[in-house]
Amino acid sequence: MSNPSLLILPGDGIGQEVMAEVRRVIDWFGAKRDMQFDVSEDLVGGAAYDKHGVPLHDDTMAKAQEVDAVLLGAVGGPAYDDLDFSVKPERGLLRLRKEMDLFANLRPAQCFDALSDFSSLKKELVAGLDIMIVRELTSGVYFGEPRGIHMEDNMRVGINTQRYTEAEIERGARAAFEMAMKRDKKLCSMEKANVMESGILWRDVVTEVHADYPEVELSHMYADNGAMQLVRAPKQFDVIYTDNLFGDILSDCAAMLTGSLGMLPSASLGAPMENGRPKAMYEPVHGSAPDIMGQGKANPIACILSFAMALRYSFDEGADATRLEAAIEKVLADGVRTGDLLSDENSTAVSTSGMTDAILEAL
Amino acid sequence: MSNPSLLILPGDGIGQEVMAEVRRVIDWFGAKRDMQFDVSEDLVGGAAYDKHGVPLHDDTMAKAQEVDAVLLGAVGGPAYDDLDFSVKPERGLLRLRKEMDLFANLRPAQCFDALSDFSSLKKELVAGLDIMIVRELTSGVYFGEPRGIHMEDNMRVGINTQRYTEAEIERGARAAFEMAMKRDKKLCSMEKANVMESGILWRDVVTEVHADYPEVELSHMYADNGAMQLVRAPKQFDVIYTDNLFGDILSDCAAMLTGSLGMLPSASLGAPMENGRPKAMYEPVHGSAPDIMGQGKANPIACILSFAMALRYSFDEGADATRLEAAIEKVLADGVRTGDLLSDENSTAVSTSGMTDAILEAL
Ligand SMILES: CC(C)[C@H](C(=O)O)[C@@H](O)C(=O)O
Ligand SMILES: CC(C)[C@H](C(=O)O)[C@@H](O)C(=O)O
Numbered sequence: 001m002s003n004p005s006l007l008i009l010p011g012d013g014i015g016q017e018v019m020a021e022v023r024r025v026i027d028w029f030g031a032k033r034d035m036q037f038d039v040s041e042d043l044v045g046g047a048a049y050d051k052h053g054v055p056l057h058d059d060t061m062a063k064a065q066e067v068d069a070v071l072l073g074a075v076g077g078p079a080y081d082d083l084d085f086s087v088k089p090e091r092g093l094l095r096l097r098k099e100m101d102l103f104a105n106l107r108p109a110q111c112f113d114a115l116s117d118f119s120s121l122k123k124e125l126v127a128g129l130d131i132m133i134v135r136e137l138t139s140g141v142y143f144g145e146p147r148g149i150h151m152e153d154n155m156r157v158g159i160n161t162q163r164y165t166e167a168e169i170e171r172g173a174r175a176a177f178e179m180a181m182k183r184d185k186k187l188c189s190m191e192k193a194n195v196m197e198s199g200i201l202w203r204d205v206v207t208e209v210h211a212d213y214p215e216v217e218l219s220h221m222y223a224d225n226g227a228m229q230l231v232r233a234p235k236q237f238d239v240i241y242t243d244n245l246f247g248d249i250l251s252d253c254a255a256m257l258t259g260s261l262g263m264l265p266s267a268s269l270g271a272p273m274e275n276g277r278p279k280a281m282y283e284p285v286h287g288s289a290p291d292i293m294g295q296g297k298a299n300p301i302a303c304i305l306s307f308a309m310a311l312r313y314s315f316d317e318g319a320d321a322t323r324l325e326a327a328i329e330k331v332l333a334d335g336v337r338t339g340d341l342l343s344d345e346n347s348t349a350v351s352t353s354g355m356t357d358a359i360l361e362a363l
Numbered sequence: 364m365s366n367p368s369l370l371i372l373p374g375d376g377i378g379q380e381v382m383a384e385v386r387r388v389i390d391w392f393g394a395k396r397d398m399q400f401d402v403s404e405d406l407v408g409g410a411a412y413d414k415h416g417v418p419l420h421d422d423t424m425a426k427a428q429e430v431d432a433v434l435l436g437a438v439g440g441p442a443y444d445d446l447d448f449s450v451k452p453e454r455g456l457l458r459l460r461k462e463m464d465l466f467a468n469l470r471p472a473q474c475f476d477a478l479s480d481f482s483s484l485k486k487e488l489v490a491g492l493d494i495m496i497v498r499e500l501t502s503g504v505y506f507g508e509p510r511g512i513h514m515e516d517n518m519r520v521g522i523n524t525q526r527y528t529e530a531e532i533e534r535g536a537r538a539a540f541e542m543a544m545k546r547d548k549k550l551c552s553m554e555k556a557n558v559m560e561s562g563i564l565w566r567d568v569v570t571e572v573h574a575d576y577p578e579v580e581l582s583h584m585y586a587d588n589g590a591m592q593l594v595r596a597p598k599q600f601d602v603i604y605t606d607n608l609f610g611d612i613l614s615d616c617a618a619m620l621t622g623s624l625g626m627l628p629s630a631s632l633g634a635p636m637e638n639g640r641p642k643a644m645y646e647p648v649h650g651s652a653p654d655i656m657g658q659g660k661a662n663p664i665a666c667i668l669s670f671a672m673a674l675r676y677s678f679d680e681g682a683d684a685t686r687l688e689a690a691i692e693k694v695l696a697d698g699v700r701t702g703d704l705l706s707d708e709n710s711t712a713v714s715t716s717g718m719t720d721a722i723l724e725a726l
Contacts, residue, residue: 158564201521
């Protein structure tokens, strides 16, 4: 049997730096645990635009469709701010999500014990926090038609369309209920059914799917109240299921609760492939961080934890994923810190690669 | 000259209780400061549905168009959860906003000194917090067509349309820039121009309007990052300008930062009427809170502060508005607390009307 395949798309800014560290982790698993991957690398985002004039080349898209998992760094940066909408770095990322049909975006918001002082929130509100946001990733206002800017009575009009079919809502809901079954069996669905018909359909379909998961306690919340409750008492949540746009905002809000954006991974999963593995892309939640790029300051943990998610969801190596996560927790407990994590007299400041050194050591 | 006119729409739940307290404040201004208002009262939301089968009667709508200001309590409650979308209590509120054309929704998020311990956030992050969110209130996905749930290939599809003309973006932007001029001259505009064309138009138009307000420092932020920054370091903001849906979520998030939702007022303003006053509706940010309704527990401050906003924006009585706000600050500093505000040994627990007693005493 051939080795599982990985396509690495470092992208822009610190994406390249953190991905270099992930390669070291992959190599470690090859050497020490005899877990061999066929790794290839390609361009996405601004880096792809610079070379090809598009943020994702068709060949790269084709490769992404074939591999067992894609690891993506980050896209964008000030150099690309004035590009036309159709070739913006983000379009490369959105094309991958859409054409790979990665409908279930898993975004854990977890507060690491050693870092619970970092949150903006009072420590007791976030200590032990462990939320999983399941964001629908391939539909909604991100992709709905009609869209664009056109003239009407001599005036510019900007239009986007929020559009959800029941099938789209349903498959994401199943992913969310499955996730809840593996966790605390609590699911909160968020929409704006009080002002949007698409939200009514969302609520109805989630309620219908609930019939197949009677053990899960389901609740519904308006998304504005959801944002509020995330700030007020985040520990009330276990799994949250929400749409593409609300998920974008609410997951950033939840991520910030943990106080350490450089720590948070994500997985975007689609339907099973022939080999039984889901179509999958893994990426850190943080962006390309142009302000700290090239200075060895980036925290590689979010990207390494994304690889841990790949071990768990794509390669059925849950035990090794847990081992990698535990090594990261130990390193943090030992006070090893990149620049994004405030340090005190008991902590040791390290560079991007120094953090990986410590993690590999702990493994 | 006839007295200025007020239409009071208490609505549902605690809306009725807090509005009763506002009437006492209005009476106080009549008796002690010779400020007479012609006050009428009518139904909205579930209360209107119970009587008329619609959440806002046409006669009430007509009255709202004629008065100098509308004061609204809150709408909705579990009794109305199963109503059809078209007659839900919220539709009454949305009809008022739309037909009165109240495009500029002002939502201050202010942290009262005496209450800075209440926030979920660490005290130093919120002490002295004073943000003004200007939310576009009459367009966007709340009102865009086409909308609804229809069948397509035997499947339900939910559709809503985000739609903004440049004129709609512009008039709200002017209100936001004017507000910034009266404050710290800093405006942050939030959208998702990286994924939505309507966001690109938003950013372009706000940038164009900026030419008329060169003294204001303008920045742009993606709305997901905005949610994150509100939690991370809210004091970086002065005025925020954003669309109807983002404004709904971001203002709830900002409101919760202050830790005391029972404290926050809002004003919704439209174009000037013949008498020079803007079309206006004032309402507390909190909802109808069915869980505490009828128990004398509701905090009337948000609603009383909304009346203070009416004094300032509709009746040019800024000095009296400030006086009323100062009385509320004093009462809080004295430790007077309704049940929504945690109390310690130095505070005095009071009922809804007890809070008003204390405020009138302090005036
Ligand atoms: C970069 C951008 C297109 C993307 C999104 O809006 O989905 C990002 O904010 C995210 O959350 O992954
Ligand atoms: C009650 C509801 C229709 C309303 C909204 O979504 O605008 C509320 O959340 C608000 O923010 O005023």
